Amino acid sequence: MADRPEPAEIRWHAFLSHSSRDRQAVARIQRFLERYRLPDGSHLRVYRDETDIAGGELPDQLRSALSHSGCLVVCCSPAAAASRWVAREIDAFRQLAPQRPLVPVLLAGETPANLPPPLRGDELRLSDLRGRLPASLLWGKRRAELVRVLAKVAGIDFRLLLPLDRRRRRRNLLIAAAAVAVGLGAAASIPVEAWDDVTPPRARVFGCDTLDDGIALFDLNEPQAIKNIVSVHRNALGGGSPRAARLADVLPRGRLLPGGVSDAIGQRCRGSRRDWVGEPEPGVCVRLSESEQLGDFADPMGGGQAPWTDVSVGGRSALLERFWSRIDPASWQDYGTRQHPSDGLPVAASGNDLWLGFPASEFSRGGLWHSADAGANWQASQRITDVRSVRQLAIGLVVAGRRDGELGFFVRREGDFERLQAPGKGDQLEVCGELDGQPVLRADRRIYRRTTAPWWRTRIA
Template sequence: MDDLGEGRAPRYRAFISYSHVDGRFGRRLHRRLERYAVPRRLAGRVTARGAVPGRIAPIFRDREELSASGDLTAEVRAALAESGCLIVVCSPHAAASPWVAREVELFRSLHPDRPVLAALAAGAPPEAFPDCLRLPGADGVAVEPLAADFRPEGDGERLALLKLVAGIVGVGLDELVQRDAQRRLRAVTAVTGVALAAMLAMGALTIFALTSRTEAREQRTEAEALVEFMLTDLRTPLKEVGRLDILTAVNTRALAYYGDQDLAHLPPDSLERRARLLHAMGEDDLKRGDLEAALGKFAEAARTTGALLAAEPDKADRIWAHAQSQYWLGYVDYLRGRPAPATRAWRTYRALAGRLVAQAPENPKYLREAAYAEGNLCTLALSSPPDPVRALRACGEGLRLMQAAAARMRPGWEIAADLANRHAWLADAYRANRNEAAARAERLAEGALLTPLIAAAPKNMSLRERWIASQRALASIEYRASRIPQAQERLRQAISAIDAMIALDPANRDWAQQRVRLQENLELVSRKNREARD
């Protein structure tokens, strides 16, 4: 019998089923759904799905690959049984996934009256929908379900998300869109004040600059000071509140200022600032998932920074600016799964960072940038197809450069966290080269850095999560080396740490799921230990 019919609300608002090839999309969808706040004028309304909640969390997302037997885990079965609806991330990978099909079939058998919602992530509908979602019509021909189409040529991310929310809470899409737009408009108003004032001031400065050719240089300086404000002091708070729409408006207005200028007669520093503006706009495009728009802006910025560097090849600011262009171009190719062009761009990025270090070997900013560049190449070498030898070389050099930067900086948690991260990646490189002893040493070094950071910042949950991940990795190393008691102890410490985090925020489902996996790891290790003794 359906739990909703019994008056008892399910534990999870929804269960997200997806192929693990689509893991990036699944994680992003999970975050956006759990963070979505239902408009207050809809919250509390009683629908066929029950009372509309203020938030639709918790959402269950299975992040573990199924076992070789193909059977669903007990955790997944329990979550399906306690979910109000099922969201299926549709793509060609999902259509071919037997695990997605099993989750759909089990959910429908448990809850024939609860909705199954489709989220089209990639591919054309005929190749993206699993057969289990194609229900026969009156003529017996399979009919594709209506879907929230997240593709740019479909509904787009915002409307597609609202379609899923409407299906989960049981309200009409039109009303939800209207209420959501009203809520977003009110929320934006406060932040818009600062942005609007900046844009009006910039417009006034631009007009004033054009009224007198004799004062053009002075007015351009003031206008570009305002652009600098938009790129720094204004951009930071807007990013923190997640206002991509306001960021877009501000950046577009700033770019329009340059559109009114004769670029051929702008001084190099102004052109470089315009390139930095294009970097910022491209970064915002990436957050919206618009890789093509981001690539266009990064490519245009690279043309500018490349020309400026060619004119002043030894100037550090020009080298730095073009290095950032190469980083962003490589990052887009990395996200698109194109390792060859990503490698070319990131090798150029590394070469430019190396030129900065050669100019000022003691400059920690340049050393740190060179370490990041090596870290990027390390990441590529560990991905498909893996190159363990190249990964070890890049990861080791990244750590060496980060240590050199740290030696020339005042101690602080940011550089210490960077060092810990470099030890972690080097540990992964050693494991790829089957050097478990060296991997263990690097993980211990990572933990030695994280422990005092956590003691100094006990409320920093991100640091605690990194420490727990480190302990889990160490437990795996100990287990493979047949040091079962050590593996058990590390897992127990990790469980104790996650329990303390859950006590601070019992509603955090991500931590709860981490705890389940750690407990499963501990039970597996303990079982193997008992079998070995027997």
């Protein structure tokens, strides 16, 4: 018992473990679980990793996601049974969260050959989702099996949830039929806001940002483990073609990076290799460095003192009451081998307005800092944490992060942040920039641009 890990805080209702060969069917399961409105009005949070690594140990981010998941949904198929990666995830989950349930679902093949080795011999209730999943989303046995999986993930009695689901589907179909019959002719040409998927064909985008010549998309090259050489689609949405480049040669506007990443910007902004430097606007240098002033901290070992962070904007320095140890690039081991845009610290500038974001880490919830006087004074937002990206757009300041613990895109209006109704599914969210005054966002590996279109062209989620 002494070696059993303490249960971690649950951030995800479920972790989907699967083979990359089954990604399309698993993506449909994820959409069903996340879009389903539970009886209390809430929605599930589901973690699905798209990394495809043949061997080696589980990365730290996957072990962290497993330890913070309420259950493990194992998508079983012949490909999953042959995947050492799936087997490692099952073993790691049992080690990290031994009291939390496993939920196996059958996607293809015959039992027991389609079960990963760690599940063979276990007496587990198998949910059968074999066949064409899209046809099962309305009625029938597979719909009931999907609801059964959802009930296990949500911790709801299946015998209570299934009748509620059937009544809801009948009611929704009747409402939809009535609405279509009444408004079809009148509303056919009414323009509404929509989000177009503008991802370049065959691109696997893992980052985006605004450069001097337009929006750039960073496309993951093969092999996937090498992320410091990418295909860069410069001015991608304006017809730019991809080319191979080092990210140090295509420094993003919306990020601060360690000074050693780009010698050119490090020299212009007079930063050392250890400082964080960047140019959120041309000619505006922002630099973070270790302060000589100390702050008090408390921890289970008794606490002590540690340096704060100095922030310099165009030669004007100010104190940021955030411990330097939490953002010191020296703590980022093997940075050079995994460098990509989302590794930097989010930054945005517009005139005298400056914004600094910090992602969540093992020791911090991250946060958002604002200066309204060109960097002379800084204040932390009390509602926004775990900032993935921040940018000043025509519609206002847009942040990809968490508001009161909820992950998504948020726009600042009248001094407060409200949710931006955008395609924010998944864990990787980023504000790319804007075209013709309309925001461009990244959700996982897809790029979306807001537009207007007749209602019949929009997709009902």
